[in-house]
Amino acid sequence: xxxxxxxxxxxxxxxxxxxxxxxxxxxxxxxxxxxxxxxxxxxxxxxxxxxxxxxxxxxxxxxxxxxxxxxxxxxxxxxxxxxxxxxxxxxxxxxxxxxxxxxxxxxxxxxxxxxxxxxxxxxxxxxxxxxxxxxxxxxxxxxxxxxxxxxxxxxxxxxxxxxxxxxxxxxxxxxxxxxxxxxxxxxxxxxxxxxxxxxxxxxxxxxxxxxxxxxxxxxxxxxxxxxxxxxxxxxxxxxxxxxxxxxxxxxxxxxxxxxxxxxxxxxxxxxxxxxxxxxxxxxxxxxxxxxxxxxxxxxxxxxxxxxxxxxxxxxxxxxxxxxxxxxxxxxxxxxxxxxxxxxxxxxxxxxxxxxxxxxxxxxxxxxxxxxxxxxxxxxxxxxxxxxxxxxxxxxxxx
Amino acid sequence: xxxxxxxxxxxxxxxxxxxxxxxxxxxxxxxxxxxxxxxxxxxxxxxxxxxxxxxxxxxxxxxxxxxxxxxxxxxxxxxxxxxxxxxxxxxxxxxxxxxxxxxxxxxxxxxxxxxxxxxxxxxxxxxxxxxxxxxxxxxxxxxxxxxxxxxxxxxxxxxxxxxxxxxxxxxxxxxxxxxxxxxxxxxxxxxxxxxxxxxxxxxxxxxxxxxxxxxxxxxxxxxxxxxxxxxxxxxxxxxxxxxxxxxxxxxxxxxxxxxxxxxxxxxxxxxxxxxxxxxxxxxxxxxxxxxxxxxxx
Numbered sequence: 232x233x234x235x236x237x238x239x240x241x242x243x244x245x246x247x248x249x250x251x252x253x254x255x256x257x258x259x260x261x262x263x264x265x266x267x268x269x270x271x272x273x274x275x276x277x278x279x280x281x282x283x284x285x286x287x288x289x290x291x292x293x294x295x296x297x298x299x300x301x302x303x304x305x306x307x308x309x310x311x312x313x314x315x316x317x318x319x320x321x322x323x324x325x326x327x328x329x330x331x332x333x334x335x336x337x338x339x340x341x342x343x344x345x346x347x348x349x350x351x352x353x354x355x356x357x358x359x360x361x362x363x364x365x366x367x368x369x370x371x372x373x374x375x376x377x378x379x380x381x382x383x384x385x386x387x388x389x390x391x392x393x394x395x396x397x398x399x400x401x402x403x404x405x406x407x408x409x410x411x412x413x414x415x416x417x418x419x420x421x422x423x424x425x426x427x428x429x430x431x432x433x434x435x436x437x438x439x440x441x442x443x444x445x446x447x448x449x450x451x452x453x454x455x456x457x458x459x460x461x462x463x464x465x466x467x468x469x470x471x472x473x474x475x476x477x478x479x480x481x482x483x484x485x486x487x488x489x490x491x492x493x494x495x496x497x498x499x500x501x502x503x504x505x506x507x508x509x510x511x512x513x514x515x516x517x518x519x520x521x522x523x524x525x526x527x528x529x530x531x532x533x534x535x536x537x538x539x540x541x542x543x544x545x546x547x548x549x550x551x552x553x554x555x556x557x558x559x560x561x562x563x564x565x566x567x568x569x570x571x572x573x574x575x576x577x578x579x580x581x582x583x584x585x586x587x588x589x590x591x592x593x594x595x596x597x598x599x600x601x602x603x604x605x606x607x608x609x610x611x612x613x614x615x616x617x618x619x620x621x622x623x624x625x626x627x628x629x
Numbered sequence: 630x631x632x633x634x635x636x637x638x639x640x641x642x643x644x645x646x647x648x649x650x651x652x653x654x655x656x657x658x659x660x661x662x663x664x665x666x667x668x669x670x671x672x673x674x675x676x677x678x679x680x681x682x683x684x685x686x687x688x689x690x691x692x693x694x695x696x697x698x699x700x701x702x703x704x705x706x707x708x709x710x711x712x713x714x715x716x717x718x719x720x721x722x723x724x725x726x727x728x729x730x731x732x733x734x735x736x737x738x739x740x741x742x743x744x745x746x747x748x749x750x751x752x753x754x755x756x757x758x759x760x761x762x763x764x765x766x767x768x769x770x771x772x773x774x775x776x777x778x779x780x781x782x783x784x785x786x787x788x789x790x791x792x793x794x795x796x797x798x799x800x801x802x803x804x805x806x807x808x809x810x811x812x813x814x815x816x817x818x819x820x821x822x823x824x825x826x827x828x829x830x831x832x833x834x835x836x837x838x839x840x841x842x843x844x845x846x847x848x849x850x851x852x853x854x855x856x857x858x859x860x861x862x863x864x865x866x867x868x869x870x871x872x873x874x875x876x877x878x879x880x881x882x883x884x885x886x887x888x889x890x891x892x893x894x895x896x897x898x899x900x901x902x903x904x905x906x907x908x909x910x911x912x913x914x915x916x917x918x919x920x921x922x923x924x925x926x
Contacts, residue, residue: 239728242727438712439707439709440711445679445680446679446680446703447725614681616709
């Protein structure tokens with residue numbers, strides 16, 4: 232008849248894990264989260280795909296075919312990727328109309344004509360303009376008795392240096408998307424699993440089973456077991472969601488940026504969810520212990536919900552336009568805000584190592600302090616049923 | 630190995646819940662704990678279980694103060710019944726037994742045994758909330774027995790039970806006592822307490838007023854007589870010195886005599902009203918004793 236603290240915590244956590252995994256809520260929320268992240272990845276891929284970084288298809292009539300090689304190099308010089316092909320003049324226009332070709336070039340090298348469906352995109356217009364001028368220039372050079380090829384080679388060799396005063400960030404678009412996904416994921420998961428802890432605590436109070444449980448184990452063992460058990464379920468769901476998201480990214484080839492940004496962000500998301508959950512689960516456990524009825528849980532946990540929502544909203548509204556925002560950076564170092572803001576900052580922009588280290592240290596220290604605080608409040612409040620227990624009274628009572 | 634409650638006191642602000650409460654429950658004994666609502670029975674039991682901390686006093690088992698480890702060997706049925714409504718019956722019992730330190734295999738075997746014994750075996754894989762209230766009570770009893778406790782503390786174990794369940798419950802409690810463990814329970818069903826208990830303790834305002842066998846309790850009060858005199862009018866005994874009429878109906882009168890009052894004077898007064906068909910000492914029920922104790926100032 233011996234039961235160590237570890238055994239007690241493991242038993243309580245084990246029950247949480249078994250009942251939660253079997254619950255309908257877990258199955259539904261897991262499918263929703265996985266579906267949402269896969270959907271997000273696909274939408275992101277579609278948006279970036281239609282940004283025009285696919286090749287433009289240009290068809291050349293046989294009469295204009297000598298232009299195609301020159302056009303290819305001109306297009307490359309203006310940063311436009313094209314595929315050129317020779318097409319039958321009889322079907323050329325029809326294929327443009329069908330969207331099969333982006334442009335159809337007819338006529339001859341000296342005077343060509345470009346057929347497009349609606350409008351000639353700017354990049355292509357530039358390429359064709361350069362092509363036309365090149366043709367005219369070559370013609371003039373030849374008339375002047377010089378060798379157009381030699382002149383062109385000399386022209387091509389001419390370059391200039393660029394000095395950027397305000398360099399743009401790499402891969403800005405995808406990182407904003409990533410930041411949004413990460414922000415909403417951590418925010419939702421902490422709220423979801425934090426509330427689950429509060430509801431679990433109140434469930435035991437409302438059903439009075441807590442009195443039976445506390446004749447066998449200490450209050451703090453019950454609380455820690457509950458927090459860890461629900462946390463294990465949350466962590467599993469988070470790892471699955473993030474993992475599926477990263478894999479979906481590879482599957483649909485959504486990484487137009489280095490995939491290490493995605494995997495790194497994913498890893499930090501899991502770490503910050505875990506720390507954020509632990510911190511808030513303790514808060515939710517102690518707030519839940521103050522009330523005795525399920526319908527009072529919302530009111531009791533409202534302050535904590537606000538604390539979770541505030542940094543999330545700040546991150547979502549400020550970071551996309553100003554990833555280096557000083558106020559948000561400062562907020563992200565405050566332990567209660569860190570778990571929501573740090574992964575977003577990491578996704579949007581590089582975060583100095585010292586800030587990551589500092590925020591990790593502060594958060595872990597806060598979790599330690601909260602474990603003491605929550606243990607005390609929980610122990611003093613969990614057996615008091617009836618009216619809501621005042622937080623101060625719960626802290627003071629022995 | 631007796632359970633001793635020694636001068637336990639507990640206050641809630643200005644309200645005194647327990648005042649120097651002292652009694653013991655001996656091994657193999659069924660101890661009935663009775664008192665009005667709010668007298669402190671539940672508070673005393675919660676102190677024994679350690680879910681409530683006493684301001685003063687001590688609870689000992691086998692001469693040593695109770696610890697969490699020894700408390701795990703108590704079987705407890707709280708006044709406010711509590712089980713996880715959405716957990717399956719047997720899973721729940723196994724879980725509770727394991728919290729008491731029982732191995733998984735033993736816990737499963739014990740849960741099966743008790744569910745069988747208490748007649749809810751076929752509901753073992755149902756959620757508790759799907760059971761009738763009576764069956765939930767049986768599961769609750771199983772929860773207090775599943776870890777093979779060395780002490781039983783049952784708060785109102787009979788409330789909400791049908792007559793058959795009451796019989797099963799009484800039987801189980803008797804068996805446990807016969808195994809040599811102390812069994813303590815509270816109840817308002819005093820006829821049951823009288824029938825079952827070896828000893829009874831009556832509490833009033835947080836204090837233990839009397840403790841003893843029902844016969845010992847009977848010996849403490851005034852002498853009680855019954856007189857059957859069919860033609861006696863109401864008030865026939867009112868003027869006898871040291872005699873109080875407890876009740877009078879249909880020619881049957883219950884009386885209490887002060888120390889030194891003359892029972893033969895009572896008989897003579899009764900004969901003066903007409904024939905007397907019955908006369909003798911009356912054995913009061915526990916209910917009556919309880920009323921006397923609780924109403925005494």
